[in-house]
Amino acid sequence: MVFTDVELGRGADATVYEVDWNGTFCAAKRLHEILLKDQAPGGAEKLIKNFEAECLTWSKLRHPGVVQFLGVHMDRGSRLPVLVMEKMDTSLRAYLDNHSKEEFPLHQKAFVLRQVTQALAYLHSQNPPLVHHDLSPNNVLLNVVSCVTKVSDFGLSRAINPSALTRRTSIKGTQAFMPPEALHNPPRYNEKLDVFSFGNIVISTLTHEWPSPGPPNQYHGERLVALNELQRRELYVLLFTAKEKQLFQSVVSSCLENRPDKRSSSVMLVQKLRRIESTLLSRGQVAAPIQHLRQQLSAKEEECRQKDEVIKEKDEVIKEKDEVIKENDAVIKEKDEALQAKDIVITTMQADMQQLRRQNRVS
Numbered sequence: 001m002v003f004t005d006v007e008l009g010r011g012a013d014a015t016v017y018e019v020d021w022n023g024t025f026c027a028a029k030r031l032h033e034i035l036l037k038d039q040a041p042g043g044a045e046k047l048i049k050n051f052e053a054e055c056l057t058w059s060k061l062r063h064p065g066v067v068q069f070l071g072v073h074m075d076r077g078s079r080l081p082v083l084v085m086e087k088m089d090t091s092l093r094a095y096l097d098n099h100s101k102e103e104f105p106l107h108q109k110a111f112v113l114r115q116v117t118q119a120l121a122y123l124h125s126q127n128p129p130l131v132h133h134d135l136s137p138n139n140v141l142l143n144v145v146s147c148v149t150k151v152s153d154f155g156l157s158r159a160i161n162p163s164a165l166t167r168r169t170s171i172k173g174t175q176a177f178m179p180p181e182a183l184h185n186p187p188r189y190n191e192k193l194d195v196f197s198f199g200n201i202v203i204s205t206l207t208h209e210w211p212s213p214g215p216p217n218q219y220h221g222e223r224l225v226a227l228n229e230l231q232r233r234e235l236y237v238l239l240f241t242a243k244e245k246q247l248f249q250s251v252v253s254s255c256l257e258n259r260p261d262k263r264s265s266s267v268m269l270v271q272k273l274r275r276i277e278s279t280l281l282s283r284g285q286v287a288a289p290i291q292h293l294r295q296q297l298s299a300k301e302e303e304c305r306q307k308d309e310v311i312k313e314k315d316e317v318i319k320e321k322d323e324v325i326k327e328n329d330a331v332i333k334e335k336d337e338a339l340q341a342k343d344i345v346i347t348t349m350q351a352d353m354q355q356l357r358r359q360n361r362v363s
């Protein structure tokens, strides 16, 4: 496996690089080395143990909506495990940041979001259910030409006890996407944690914004009133167009319920997203219209052509360097030969001198 020069992205714990794995380009996730150095005693071991747990969890998952785990590679230099997986084009976060609403139309968004709900339904159908725990646009990856969407990053995922809410002493994850029960001390949660995060993903996908919640209380005159989770994100929901509101408002509300038991299940979300998608498709829009595909394809082809040119240029430089090395080799060879010839002359002269000396002694 060879690391190319391409960095695909970085998160809080790891950097993901492009690698050439026997001729197939894949993605390889490696812990930040700086994190390992900065830890208190035992901290680095804990980080590595968590990373190994992530590899183990991920290795058991198989679904079209989950980035495919391929294997673990032991890095010879650092002796650290590297997680190798299928390579995707970009994260939903980067795609939203780099595209306008016109460039990322609603029917494609519905297609992307439906695939996320299917991945969630798969994770939650495990026995015991697997809670992703850090669902955000950073951990949803896309292939841009096809809009194929997959969930990744199982660093915080946990199997939960289905008969009770899981307890943990502390909780990590993307704060803006976390439900209230996860932020309590101690946190108690189940798979509805992911449903809440998904509601925030819907807001983010529709608005191209990061939906940081407002404060939990607000003054109404003299009175301090508690706001629910949906109200805390009202600023973003107000950005929905009439059509977005009509199609997505009820999904968002059903995900952002304060109480986990009131939220939709992931299986229900799949049905809801399917319905939204079919409404959009019946208006003659297909998930990835051919014109759009063509444009993206030619952009990709152009990208490949440019990469080819860079490779060709590099090849040329290598060829030139090879020639210089060859010339240097020839010069060294010539010098070697000249030295050898001089050696022969010296040896012959020494032999002649010895002969002369001998003759002098005899005479």
Ligand SMILES: Nc1ncnc2c1ncn2[C@@H]1O[C@H](COP(=O)(O)OP(=O)(O)O)[C@@H](O)[C@H]1O
Residues within 6 Å of the ligand: 008, 009, 010, 011, 012, 013, 014, 015, 016, 027, 029, 067, 085, 086, 087, 088, 089, 090, 091, 138, 139, 141, 152, 153, 155
């Ligand atoms: N398979 C992949 N293909 C392409 N890019 C990826 C892939 N996996 C991760 N990335 C990029 O790397 C970033 C960090 O990866 P992630 O696994 O989320 O690390 P962390 O656990 O530190 O958050 C992602 O947000 C994404 O931009």
Ligand SMILES: [Mg+2]
Residues within 6 Å of the ligand: 011, 012, 138, 139, 153
């Ligand atoms: Mg991540």
